[in-house]
Amino acid sequence: MDFKQFNLHPKVQAGVEAVGYQVPTPIQLQAIPAVIAGQDVLGLAQTGTGKTAAFGLPLLHRLADGVRGHVRALVLAPTRELAEQINESLNAMAQQTRLKSITVYGGVNINTQIKKLKEGADIVVACPGRLLDHISQGTVNLSKVEVLVLDEADQMFDMGFLPDVRKILRALPGKRQNLMFSATMPDDIRRLAHEILCRPVTVQVSRTAPAATVSHALYPVGQHLKTPLLFELLKHTDTESVLIFTKTKHRAKRVGEQLEKAGYKATSLQGNLSQNRRQAALDGFRDGTYQIMVATDIAARGIDVSLISHVINYDIPDTPEAYTHRIGRTGRAAKTGDAFTMVTGEDEAMVKSIERVLGAKIERRRVEGFDYTVPAPKKDAEFARAPREPQRRKPAAAAQGKPAEAKSAPAGGRAAQPGNSRGAGGNRQQTGQRQGGSRPAGPGAGEGQRAGAQRPGNHAARRSGR
Ligand code: AMP
Helix, strand or coil, rough: HHHHHCCHHHHHHHHHHCCCCCCHHHHHHHHHHHCCCCCEEEEEECCCCCCHHHHHHHHHHHHEEEEECCCCCEEEEHHHHHHHHHHHHHHHHHCCCCCCCCECCCCCCCHHHHHHHHHCCCCCCCHHHHHHHHHHHHHHHHCCCCCCCCCHHHHHCCCHHHHHHHHHHHHCCCCEEEEEEECCCCCHHHHHHHHCCCCCCCCCECCCCCCCCCCEEEEEHHHHHHHHHHHHHHHHHCCCEEEEEEECCCHHHHHHHHHHCCCCEEEEEEECCHHHHHHHHHHHCCCCCCEEEEEEEHCCCCCCCCCCEEEEECCCCCCHHHHHHCCCCCCCCCCCEEEEEEEEEHEEEEEEHHHHHHHHCCCCCCCCCCCCCCCCCCCCCCCCCCCCCCCCCCCHHHHCCCCCCHCCCCCCCCCCCCCCCCCHHHHHHHHHCCCCCCCCCCCCCCCCCHHHHHHHCCCCHHHHCC
16 A cells, blocks of 8 residues: 555655655545545544645645645644644645745744745645734735645644634635544534534544554652653663653753753753744754753644654643643654653542553553652752742733733743742743643743633733734
8 A cells, every 4th residue: 555546646746755655644544535535524633643644645636736826725733833844744745846835823023924925825834823913914815725724623722722713714715625633522623623614524543542653651759759760761761862741841941951961962842932942942853963852741732753762751741632642742653652651649540541541551660770769858949949029010011911921031031039020920830831731821832922822712812922
């Protein structure tokens, strides 16, 4: 079985060969013929299954012949990283076709995007908020869109983007092909699918269980021993690229720094970074400059490094779905990977939920020779911050309901210092943010560093964060 069976446009087939895909993945086998036939498709597939090519190849096939320079396909994605990743993948597969795909998302200069849109693009891969800005300024013309793709629709909902998505739908021609992909199918997404899709073909690749090529292990440990255990695990494991997850941005930064200090080629990716620094961290992780990346759930969305050999959960995620997403970073497209999760006594309930989704008990492991008996310090100082300065009221900002990130620490922000008013922002993020939950909230991971963006209903904050 190879890609020739789909009878793709020769220039698209040449793109498949250029990117080196030989055997279609299960989601590609199911989705490509349906999309080529012009049907609407609902794809239930987790990340790492090859879903980008599952919609991308037939999309390019459709666009390969026909007028150029009009936006004929629109792909909506919840995060900048995912948008970049899809765009890169589409352009790689389209290299022989002269079709052009560009990205549109917040947090970067809008004028550059306007220029690119003016120059003519066939495909726009966009995050919803910034695309709405372009729609309202009249800088994008979506009247010729033939195909709409909604990727990671469940995440789009979690981040509060559904109202924006509905507004965007109003700017599209009624007659179009719709493709929607989601790792999970909560009720709201099912409703959205009913609204958008017309007699869809449903294609499904394992509902929520992570890729079968990943092996899982739990490492029970006291909270205070997580960092020493992490060092021990890294020392004794043969790793290529390692992605480590923490539950807060502060912890991601701190663990990244500790690893760096210990001589590892490590970096961290969290919402407090500027877009340039995020991109530099991502590029460095992709090209091997960094072997280890420490990230929060939201910041890590869309990371596609095909050689991630290990995912290490420094902190267990808040939901089994978040576990699936994290683990989806390794074992991608039939490569093998390992998923290690450090667990404390408090994590037992979540472990049970994850095991239910996996349909199997996860092996508990102890690291030979590691001293598990070291007592916890009286006060856990590892992630402690300096005490918070009493807050003075700032009437103007408070009254205007300024978005939370307006006060947050600067890129790569420091821990709060007494007498440093920025510290309040840092503290708030540590306590007020729920990374990886079913309603993740945290600035920077979405399209325009909008802390409020990820809470459904928090529109004021979302708008002003643009
Ligand atoms: P995705 O789920 O679209 O993010 O894809 C996950 C990874 O699998 C990416 O690195 C793709 O380049 C890769 N991939 C997608 N389809 C194939 C295929 N048929 N053969 C090999 N690798 C693939």
